[in-house]
Amino acid sequence: MNIDEILEKQRLYFQSGATLSVDFRIEMLKKLRNVITKYEKEIACALKEDLGKSEYESYMCETGLVLSEISYMIRHVRKYARKHYVYTPLSQFAAVSYKQSVPYGNTLIMSPWNYPLLLTIDPLADAIAAGNTAIVKPSAYSPATSNLIDKMIKECFPSEYIAVVTGGRKENAALLEKKFDFIFFTGSQNVGKEVLRHAAEYLTPAVLELGGKSxxxxxxxxxxxxxxxxxxxxxxxxxxxxxxxxxxxxxxxxxxxxxxxxxxxxxxxxxxxxxxxxxxxxxxxxxxxxxxxxxxxxxxxxxxxxxxxxxxxxxxxxxxxxxxxxxxxxxxxxxxxxxxxxxxxxxxxxxxxxxxxxxxxxxxxxxxxxxxxxxxxxxxxxxxxxxxxxxxxxxxxxxxxxGVGESGMGAYHGKIGFDAFSHTKSIVDKKTWMDLPMRYQPYRKGLHEKLLHLFLR
Structure with missing residues (x-):
């Protein structure tokens, strides 16, 4: 299946509303956690092959942190996804105001080779918790881990929901030519600039996790x-x-x-x-x-x-x-x-x-x-x-x-990660049993003006 076919199927799948249910999101996060646990030994072997990591370091710095983030999202996603009511100004009486986090839609996650499991699955967990579909592009420089991620994701999810695209620069370039609703990139500053240039063509919001001399x-x-x-x-x-x-x-x-x-x-x-x-x-x-x-x-x-x-x-x-x-x-x-x-x-x-x-x-x-x-x-x-x-x-x-400036823009992990993959709608629910007259023409000075001043103060 080529990239265009995957993306089109993911668009249709998201438009169907299948990813919006919080119960669905939790179920998918549990599936992801289960497959990571199932392949824990294979993950350690892949990281050893790609980067020479010991089994202890692989768990401490990758597998363990991934499982922690997924479990955190499972525990908190219901709270993050609900409406959050806020104060309504008197001038809007009678109404209630609230903020609602909604998924961006079809997202692209591009990850690096240095922590290939952690920096792929962590943002993916945040994307799933927020209710998105995702195309995941792991690095070609860590082939053993990238191939294992492909295997695990295929075992967990249909490609119209979560898909992995493997390969190198050719595949990266092809993905960046497509229109996504959100892009999450981790890697070098030079490649980050290219990602942002392509995102700008479609006015696509992006999080860039870059590096620098710390x-x-x-x-x-x-x-x-x-x-x-x-x-x-x-x-x-x-x-x-x-x-x-x-x-x-x-x-x-x-x-x-x-x-x-x-x-x-x-x-x-x-x-x-x-x-x-x-x-x-x-x-x-x-x-x-x-x-x-x-x-x-x-x-x-x-x-x-x-x-x-x-x-x-x-x-x-x-x-x-x-x-x-x-x-x-x-x-x-x-x-x-x-x-x-x-x-x-x-x-x-x-x-x-x-x-x-x-x-x-x-x-x-x-x-x-x-x-x-x-x-x-x-x-x-x-x-x-x-x-x-x-x-x-x-x-x-x-x-x-x-990061900030040259080291990146945006952030993730926990609630911040959920917010990164979400758009927050601001909504006023205006009641119909009362309608204050002072905002309508013809405008009159006097009582209406004083009341308007009082309400807006």
Whole structure:
């Protein structure tokens, strides 16, 4: 079945009203949860094949989070889908006013390769909860997981409701030429711009989850040992191929040496003396990205790591010192296991420097100084982040996750995800047993004018 046929069938299916019932949505979410649970072992194997992820990491960062989001939606969708009554101005008497969330309709979800299950199924769960149909386009760079997603979706749903389109750039381009009611895209900034250009042709609303160089600020008051432990975990998770990984460290000059020492100790503690031989340490997704990352490593500035295994596309956790803003590694999002360290002397320097940089997806502050934390949080612009930790802000359905400016637009997870895939109608239900006369012509001064002024005040 080609894309035009799938889309036409989905349009007809949505127009039939089949997806609108909340009971139907809950039933579909339960089917999705059941199939994810059924194929949990196969998911772990696919993620191992595509990205070298361990079974533990696969569940912690993908399968477990997916099941959590689906279960959250099952519990809350009935509340989100109901009418929400609001205050009605006296001038509209007699009437009631309410907001009603309704699905956009036929949606497109385009997902990346770095967390191929999580970043496909999470938005799909939100789309189903909101009452939409969906065409899902997983990445060609993670073929084992993409093929398994195709298998699971076909087992769960008819293609006129949810369909998977596999393939590469040709299929991406073909999908973007079509008219959808909503587009959800996760990926690079360059591709995100193309998605938005195509969406503009049809005035299609879109959520873009992009990336960027997410800074990790380490103040002189920070607990350095704990900071190093948490930074190493977040930076080298999934071999650094995480959109919210700390891209670089900006630390106070006075604690740089201590921080570097602790990071080196943590790399050895968490990944062993020979990280390339650690079976729980992931790999770079393909040769293209492997070569790109090697080109960013300046061996003269490497403190630890820098080794690579061409056969299995592995690069050891790498730390670089004496890095400047002009170095190659600071000109693009790293998206790999290389961590550069830069320094500052005053917090105001950090604010001034970052003000001229593209707004990042994530922002991390390690400090025990509340004034410093408040100043950085208020003055710096970014999608979201953590204080004295990294990455974990995205692992909850109670808060939206998304970027701002160059790192994206819109957000999802939980209620925010439901809202992202919904249009909120504002409706006034005007009663017919009374009709106030002052709004009608012919207009008269005097009592009507005073009453109108009173009602509208």
């Amino acid at each position: 800074p990790c600020i380490v103040d002189k008051s920070a607990k350095i040992k704990l900071a190093a432990k948490r930074i190493v975990f977040g930076k080298y998770l999934n071999c650094g191929q995480t959109c919210v990984a700390p891209d670089y460290i900006l630390c106070h000059e006075s604690v740089k040496d201590q921080l570097i020492q602790e990071i080196c100790l943590q790399i050895k503690k968490q990944f062993g003396e020979q990280p390339l031989e650690n079976h729980d340490y992931g790999k770079i997704v393909n040769q293209k990205h492997f070569e790109r990352l090697l080109g960013l490593i300046d061996q003269k500035k490497v403190i630890i790591g820098g080794e690579a295994d061409q056969k299995v596309h592995k690069i050891a956790p790498t730390l670089m010192d004496q890095v400047t803003w002009e170095d190659a590694i600071m000109q693009e999002e790293i998206f790999g296991p290389i961590l550069p360290v830069l320094t500052f002397n005053k917090i105001d320097e950090v604010i001034d420097v970052l003000a001229d940089k593209p707004k990042p997806l994530a922002f991390y502050i390690f400090s025990e100084d509340k004034a410093v934390i408040q100043k950085l949080s208020n003055r710096c612009r970014y999608g979201g982040g953590c204080i004295n930790d990294v990455i974990i802000h995205l692992a909850t359905s109670e808060m939206g996750f998304g």
